[in-house]
Amino acid sequence: MKRIEVVAAIIHKGDKILATQRGYGEWKDFWEFPGGKMEAGETPEEALRREIWEELETRIVVERFVKTIDWDYPAFHLTMHCYLCRVESGCLKLKEHEAARWLTKDDLDSVEWLPADRDVVKEISAYP
Numbered sequence: 058m059k060r061i062e063v064v065a066a067i068i069h070k071g072d073k074i075l076a077t078q079r080g081y082g083e084w085k086d087f088w089e090f091p092g093g094k095m096e097a098g099e100t101p102e103e104a105l106r107r108e109i110w111e112e113l114e115t116r117i118v119v120e121r122f123v124k125t126i127d128w129d130y131p132a133f134h135l136t137m138h139c140y141l142c143r144v145e146s147g148c149l150k151l152k153e154h155e156a157a158r159w160l161t162k163d164d165l166d167s168v169e170w171l172p173a174d175r176d177v178v179k180e181i182s183a184y185p
């Protein structure tokens with residue numbers, strides 16, 4: 058099966074986390090953490106900073122690794138490395154996404170997450 062390796066930014070601000078809504082493709086309208094496929098030779102941190110700049114014209118600080126998710130979609134196997142991040146500068150301009158929302162832990166399940174994200178979202182909701 059085809060495999061893809063993706064990095065995802067769990068961007069936090071105060072008690073909120075940023076969710077973005079996919080603007081294209083098979084999973085259009087589902088919600089995700091911004092990010093994307095790693096390119097050859099990139100570290101996860103470099104890939105995250107590049108993707109967030111491309112998608113949101115925003116610079117981020119990558120604070121720490123959270124977890125790696127493995128998920129089988131019908132057409133490929135996804136390995137997704139999730140990192141806790143914060144905004145360094147920029148105003149989250151939506152270059153590719155349809156919408157973005159800052160969600161508190163209590164609101165996290167108010168949007169329809171991509172299937173691979175549901176476990177990590179549940180974990181975040183359980184943080185003290």
Ligand SMILES: Nc1nc2c([nH]c(=O)n2[C@H]2C[C@H](O)[C@@H](COP(=O)(O)OP(=O)(O)OP(=O)(O)O)O2)c(=O)[nH]1
Binds near residue numbers: 092
């Ligand atoms: N960015 C991101 N992708 C996710 C998440 N959860 C999840 O299943 N995915 C899947 C959806 C996509 O199949 C894949 C990411 O690919 P992408 O299309 O966003 O990456 P990209 O911008 O590098 O891709 P491309 O359109 O330029 O080919 O990972 C998530 O939280 N964030």
